[in-house]
Amino acid sequence: MPENIKIAVIGLGYVGLPLARLFSTKYPTIGFDMNKGRVESLMSGHDATLEVSDDLLQDAIKSHGFRCTTDIEAIRQCNFYVVAVPTPVDENNRPDLKPLWGASETVGKVISKGDVVVYESTVYPGVTEEECLPMVERVSGLKFNSDFFAGYSPERINPGDKTHTVEKIKKVTSGSTPEVADLVDAVYNSVLVNGTHKAPSIKVAEASKIIENSQRDVNIAFMNELAKIFNAMGIDTHDVIEAASSKWNFIKLSPGLVGGHCISVDPYYLIQKAQVYGVLPRVMSNARRLNDGMGAYVANQTIKLMNKKGVMVKDAKILILGVTFKENCPDIRNTKVVDIYHTLREYTPNITIYDPWANAEHVRHEYGVEIQSSKAGVQNNYDAVILAVAHKEFLEMDVRSLVKEGGVTYDVKGILPRNIIDGRL
Numbered sequence: 001m002p003e004n005i006k007i008a009v010i011g012l013g014y015v016g017l018p019l020a021r022l023f024s025t026k027y028p029t030i031g032f033d034m035n036k037g038r039v040e041s042l043m044s045g046h047d048a049t050l051e052v053s054d055d056l057l058q059d060a061i062k063s064h065g066f067r068c069t070t071d072i073e074a075i076r077q078c079n080f081y082v083v084a085v086p087t088p089v090d091e092n093n094r095p096d097l098k099p100l101w102g103a104s105e106t107v108g109k110v111i112s113k114g115d116v117v118v119y120e121s122t123v124y125p126g127v128t129e130e131e132c133l134p135m136v137e138r139v140s141g142l143k144f145n146s147d148f149f150a151g152y153s154p155e156r157i158n159p160g161d162k163t164h165t166v167e168k169i170k171k172v173t174s175g176s177t178p179e180v181a182d183l184v185d186a187v188y189n190s191v192l193v194n195g196t197h198k199a200p201s202i203k204v205a206e207a208s209k210i211i212e213n214s215q216r217d218v219n220i221a222f223m224n225e226l227a228k229i230f231n232a233m234g235i236d237t238h239d240v241i242e243a244a245s246s247k248w249n250f251i252k253l254s255p256g257l258v259g260g261h262c263i264s265v266d267p268y269y270l271i272q273k274a275q276v277y278g279v280l281p282r283v284m285s286n287a288r289r290l291n292d293g294m295g296a297y298v299a300n301q302t303i304k305l306m307n308k309k310g311v312m313v314k315d316a317k318i319l320i321l322g323v324t325f326k327e328n329c330p331d332i333r334n335t336k337v338v339d340i341y342h343t344l345r346e347y348t349p350n351i352t353i354y355d356p357w358a359n360a361e362h363v364r365h366e367y368g369v370e371i372q373s374s375k376a377g378v379q380n381n382y383d384a385v386i387l388a389v390a391h392k393e394f395l396e397m398d399v400r401s402l403v404k405e406g407g408v409t410y411d412v413k414g415i416l417p418r419n420i421i422d423g424r425l
Contacts, residue, residue: 004420005187008032008078008110010103015120018166019050022191023082024066031068032075032106039068047313050330051159065247076110081117083107083132084155086261093268094287095124097123097131100139104132108139111148114176116175118151122210122266123156124273128152129176134323144176151175152185152202154209159260170194174205180280192239213266214284219253220263221287224294227255227425231301231379233363235266238414238424255425256289257336257388259299259325264334295339298425302384302410303347305422309406311383316348319382319402322389323363324373327413337365337388338367354378356393384408390415 175181
């Protein structure tokens, strides 16, 4: 067991907070984030992302001494730094490493001889050693693999998933030397129920993470392409999937909107890096284009159904149920429901989005779109209703009662009774 480990987790979002809370059960742990409001909320005992329950968070603070701060001096005495900041893309889908550079600069200001820094952020192979650690060296004046050391353990957080929580998942670990790899592996192993997989190098660990999400992106793109084909042929895609899944080695997936911070973003990191090496990743690139276009496709399918039923599309009254990127989760990052909205806005301004999970202010700030967070903002007699997200609240609603006689109900998730819908993905 590692001794005298003092951990600082930099970045307290969906990834960093659950990990920091877990580490605090074994080691003195401090969470660092530049967002003062976020830190204050956490220290009051509430996590707005809902990844850590209030009970667990408050227990970590009271029983284990866990604390969060915006003061960089508070983490100077730590010796095991974990970086868990976002790795987004810009408007051209090019990797944006600014959050990682900023976090690396923060580490460089406080790291001391003998310390270890471990990165969790999803990146293309090489970022840790070629982009992040040189920044730590420059700021600290210390020499990598001589004065300080590094590791990489890719995050595997699935927002909203209360089954595969951080302590239950198997984590990939790696280190910049064999000894450091053993240390990093031991620290993570000490708090994980299902242990670790120690990769032979940092680059292998980086690559393993990015193909996890890229593989899922490609698989979902295939299902979305099938949905387009079968919809054009008048065949129910879900019926086809049910029939095909009776074979023992068929991988059962469903078509859908691909949003969130992982699957809809991470493949771009590998796509760009592949091109640097002269490889054109056609399958991944085509999968990204197809999945990115599914919001507009859903909107156009709804319009097609409205036209078939003689419902006037211009100035129609439309309700979209859900705006988060997945069910029973407040995460709105890269949600493709917004694409449905913008496509429909070309025909009508009378669109209501209702989502009891999403923060209306966050949606307004991120997308410039107004939503209803309360059912009181939902009326009836809509010309069309689109079930975009499978929140539990929507499953308990009489969705068809919201649609006027002769109106259209479209089910993106394929979960509503077939006799009350006009179309589904």
